[in-house]
Amino acid sequence: MRFNSLLVVVFLVLTLVIAGCGGASTSDKAGKQDTLRVGLVPNQAPDKIKAQYEPFRKYLSEKLNMPVELFVATDYAGVVEAMANDKLDVAYFGGLTYVQAKQRAKIHPIVTEIDQETKTTKYYSLIIAPAEKDTKSVGELKGKVFAFGDISSTSGSLYPRVMLDKAGIKVPDDFKNVVYTGGHDATAQAVQNGAVDAGGIEGRILKRLIAKDTVDEAKIKVLERHLVEGYPWVVRDSLDKQLEAKIVDAFLTMKDPVLLDLMRAEGFAKVSNETYAEAEQEAKRLGLLNPKK
Structure with missing residues (x-):
């Protein structure tokens, strides 16, 4: 009897565990976004880049009311790899990095900074x-x-x-x-x-x-x-559209002069794939879409 009772207890525990795992899986399949993963190209030393964008991480987290994680690879290709393998939701690319990345990942640009010197994008x-x-x-x-x-x-x-x-x-x-x-x-x-x-x-x-x-x-x-x-901020095509709209709004409504200065911007403007047509054309012409040193 004791053995049978133990089997019943084990069965009930396993049932609860499986049910719990099924719930988590359903939540994932429903597309619930619990953390926004943001990648940054290392145009300077990676530790400097991560420190520079920490105030932005906090700002975006507050605006979206969700955790935001920053990722800086050791080289540009590392950020492209992460985006191509769906390990990032948002990335800050250069124009060339973007046209290289879109060959491998389903992504599109949303905004770029208005430059402090030229007063344009x-x-x-x-x-x-x-x-x-x-x-x-x-x-x-x-x-x-x-x-x-x-x-x-x-x-x-x-x-x-x-x-x-x-x-x-x-x-x-x-x-x-x-x-x-x-x-x-x-x-x-x-x-x-x-x-x-x-x-x-x-x-x-x-x-x-x-x-x-x-x-x-x-x-x-x-x-x-x-x-x-300007550098495009890029999102994966499969990102929830409501969340994408909130991210765009967070950029366009950024007003804190200290934060804008850290972002090297006077503000932000919307961009599209067509904005980077020249970069793509020149990259093709000069053999940089699949670069080899």
């Missing part, structure tokens, strides 16, 4: 050189050593190539050597220290590095600049 990509060198134009860089950031960076790889191509320089054939630093801050240091003859960098990041005395403005000169469409 565009910002500057620069080609810079050490101030002490005699180089006066991009065309003089043939046969030199050039630094890109991450190969999938828009302003640190794609648009520097556009400017180089315009000057008749092919990458990598026309350089003595090509270096990939991994980030804009590392590129600035390489140029400042004379480790390379020139490099491609995002203008906004360079300004911040100078403001923080990380880079000495007197040691760097700008050879050329090109306007680039």
Whole structure:
């Protein structure tokens, strides 16, 4: 009898456990979003990026009334991988990273920042050189050593190539050597220290590095600049549409000047896939949709 009673108890416990698991599974299948997972491209050192966007994480969490997690990979490809494998709901990409990612993931852009310098949704990509060198134009860089950031960076790889191509320089054939630093801050240091003859960098990041005395403005000169469409905030197509609308609204109604400054923005504007048509066209032309160093 005791053995039979024990079997009954075990059966009841297992029934409750299975029922509980079934409830959790039903909730997941219903598409309930309990945490928003946000990915950020590491255009600078990953720890700096995560710290920079912590106030934004808190803001978004409060606006959506749900937990928000930040993810920063060690390189741009890592954020694309995470989005492609449905490990992220939202991602902050560069234009090039977005057009690369949409080849593998069902995603679309929603907003981008209004730039503090240009007062538009565009910002500057620069080609810079050490101030002490005699180089006066991009065309003089043939046969030199050039630094890109991450190969999938828009302003640190794609648009520097556009400017180089315009000057008749092919990458990598026309350089003595090509270096990939991994980030804009590392590129600035390489140029400042004379480790390379020139490099491609995002203008906004360079300004911040100078403001923080990380880079000495007197040691760097700008050879050329090109306007680039702003970084898109991207969501997966399958994200709940009501939640997507709330995320868009959180960006468009952001008013705190301190938070906006941390986001390098005066505000935000809506964007679509068509906004990044030029980046996609140039990436195809220059062989960067499936990049190989």
